[in-house]
Amino acid sequence: MKTKFLILASLCFSMVGFAQKNEIKAAEKALKGGNAGAAKTALEAVSGSISGADEKLQVQYYFTRGKAYAELAKKGDNSAFEEAASSFQKVLELEEKSGKKKYSDETQQHMKALSADLVNSAVEDNGNKKFKEAAEKLYTSYKISPQDTSYLYYAASSAVNGGHYEEALKYYEELQEIGYDGSGVVYKATNVETGQVEEMDKTQRDLMVKSGAYKDPVDEKTPSKKAEIVKNTALIYTQLGKDDKALEAYKAARASNPDDVNLILNEANLHYKLGDKDKFKELMAEAAAMAPDNADLHYNIGVINMEQGNLEEARVAYKKALEINPSYTNAQLNLSTTYVNEGNSLIDEMNSLGNSKADIAKYDELKQQKDSLFLEGASVLEDALKTNPDNQSILTQLKNIYGAMGDNENFMRIKKLLGE
Template structure:
């Protein structure tokens, strides 16, 4: 009885192996005829039993499976990349365990090709604003080729562009843990015939081109390190995610890495304001101003942050300083004007709540005069700004709106005419 059972089991195993071989051959045939979908179906029919096959058949199965999913990925099925990679990696693992290598070398080559395909697909994803998909592919490319850490950096950037901050944070923290610098050496020389500066592949090519006489003025330049940018982005993402204490630590690390980055000080100040620490906020804003007192953009940014926090006097002082440094700074002029208009608008609610009593009417007239005076202050800033930029549409549009709100029809029509309306 035992002998019959053994024979029966052997026959069943033999039939299973025969079926597996037939399906693998069918998949190979379908793949050669350009039908990866049919090839995939053949392989799926034996996927549940392949683990019981011998190592040689398993390796063949996973190798063909890798080819099938590689073909599907190339034909636009973005989900197929993961299966293709896993299949080729499984080939290598099976053959390494068995000590018999038949498909491993080709699988390694196919994995290298998949890395290139993933990068191309990720570029297309980003061009189509499919940032999460692009980030996933770039990260997969990095895992396939860990020495190319730049792919991990690009994965983080893609995730940020799509506002997938938690994924981006993971990528940036991995970069930071690796000590990723990201700087590189560039090699350039001037084309003697055209006078154009051209980039070379490496120093050897640059030296050869200069030696040939067709190029001159060789230059080697190191691109800036990305380490401080990575730390800064970690801090910004923690802030975005509402993890304030982690963000503060990240800002501390970022500032230690790049102590002269004024924007870091501004971002840190804004976080302290959000946390209710106004004293530290003011101290950091003062520090930022001292770091670059003659930088109009910095003063403008200080104005924007103070304006967002409702600190109108500080905002006005910063905008005025920006305009003092750069008299034609339109955005600072617009925002300075807006601080007065917003303050005027804030009085309207109280005006609307007043009744018809003599006291209420008197209070209404008082508030209306305050509002109109603030609007006129905002208008005068823009009138002065027009002396520098008489055709600026932004200045003219905001000025028209102010005169319209004031009921000043004469000036409203004058500005409307300047707008060409």
Template sequence: MKTKVLLLIAIGFSAFGFSQKNEIKAAEKALKGGDAAAAKTALEGASSLIESADPRLQAQYYAVKGNVYYDMAKKGDASAFQTAIDSYRKVISVEEASGKKKYTTVATQQMSTMTADLVNAAVEDNNNKKFAEAAEKLYLGYKLSPKDTLYLYYAASSAVSGQNYEKALEYYNELKTVGYDGSGVKYTAVNIETGEVEEMDENTRNLYVKANTHKDPKDEKTPSKKPEIVKNIALIYQQLGDNEKALAAYSEARAVEPDDVNLVLGEANLHYAMGDKDKFKELMGQASEMAPDNADLLYNIGVINMEQGNLEDAREAYRKTLAIDPGYINALLNLSTTYVNEGNGLIDEMNSLGNSRADIARYDELKQKKDDLFTEGAKVLEDALKTNPDNQSVLSQLKNIYGALGDTENFKRIKELLGE
């Protein structure tokens, strides 16, 4: 009786194995006929007992499953890429354990081809502004080919473009962990027929030059991307509101690239956002020394001094800005505003004065000083109109100053220029 039971169990397993083989064959046939959906359904029928099947059948099953899901991915189902990858990896692990490698070569080749397909699809997604999809595909491409860390770098960039900052932070931190540098050499030569500079790998470039199809070979070193990565990590932490981690990231980045003025600016802006205006001012001063011809830097130094009531320092910064860029409209407007603000600061004292002879004299003195300041502010804008006669912001601010001065003639003139 015991023998019969064992025999029945053996027959049962044999039947299951036969059924699985038929379903795998049906899946292969459906896939060959272009019906990936039917192939997927056939495989689902074999899935429940596949883990108890012999290694050879398991390897075949996962090889077919990889092919089916890869076909689905190529036809637009991006979510199928991961299943295809997992299936091919299962093929490799099963055959590695059994020592029989019938499907491993095909699985490896398919994953290599899939990497290229993922990257090409990601490029198309980025062009269509589908940044989240692009980032996911580039990351999968990197996981398929870990030596190609450039894919991980571009995955992070796509995530930033899609404003998926948590995912971008994950990718950037992984770039740090694997020690991605990004520096290298770009090999170029001029195509003699078209006259265009073309980039290619070194061996191809050298062959083309020897064949006289290209000329003027050049080797151009590309800089390290480490500072950019750490800076982006800091910016993302700042965006996510984790200012302490952002400050630590800036500190690390500046240790790597102490001469990078953009890192100083980034840290300065973070301190400004945190309310530490003194530190902001200090760092902006450092940045200004590092880039003395940077009009934007000088303008921002003017802004912070203006906000802190340091009007003379603000004017000095705005004048330096305008010496570099005479057409910097915001610097012109703010320079004018420093005089208006100083004049307005006298009004409270003027209103507090009484009717005594001394108070009247003080009132007249303050009013003259206020009017002189407003006139100086108007003069800045009148000079601006010489090169920007139609600028609406300049005209509007100038109209308001003349209105406050009670200068009816100039007030009407500016109103006409505004078309009012």
């Protein structure tokens, strides 16, 4: 009785193996006929039992499955990319283990083609603002072809563009783990016929120049992307509310890139967000010393000084910004405001005075100082109107100053310019 059972079991396994072979052959036939959907259906029929098949049959199954899903991906099934990639990778794993590499070379070719299809599809997704899908495809392409580390970098960029910060953070951290640099050399030459500068690989470029079809070869170095990656990592930590990790990231980034003024600016903004205005001010001054011709830097230094009541320092910063960019409207408005704020600060003292002769004299003195400050603020904006006569913000602030001074003539003049 036991012998009969073993015979029956053997017959069952033989029948399963026979069915598996038939379904794989059916899938192969469907693929040859251009019917990837039918191939997928045939393969699904044996997917639950394939793990028990011998390695040779498993390899054939996964190779066929990879081709079927690759075809489905080409026809627009985005979910098929991952299935194709995992099937092809399974082929390589099994053949590496067995030492028999019947399908390995062809599988490698299919994987290269799949990677190219993934990248092309990701480019299209980015163009259609499908950033999450683009990032996932680029990451899959990187996993298929780990030597092409730029795919991982572009996956992170796509995720950032779509606001998918958790995914982007994962990609950026992986880039740092593998020591991605991103620098390189771009080989260019000018097409003699069209006059256009074109990029190509070095061998092709040199051959084309030698043939006379191209001229003026240029080897253009591309900068390292390490600072950008660390900076973006810090920005994402900030976006996710992980401020301590963001500060650590900036510290690491600045240690390796001490001359990157943008890193200083981003760290300064984080300190400002955290309420550490003294550190913000310190870093902004450091950045201004590194980039003395950056008007925005000086403007931001003015803003923080004005918020802290350091009006003289704020004026110095705003004036520096205006030296660099004379039409910097916000700097003009804020510079004017420093004078108005100082003038307003005298009003409480004026109102606290009594009616004695000394108090009246003091009142007149303070009023003269206030009006002088208001006039200084108005003068800044009158100069601004010379180059920007229709700016509503400038006109409105100027009208308010003249109104506060009781200068009805100028008040009505500006009001007319505002169309009121």
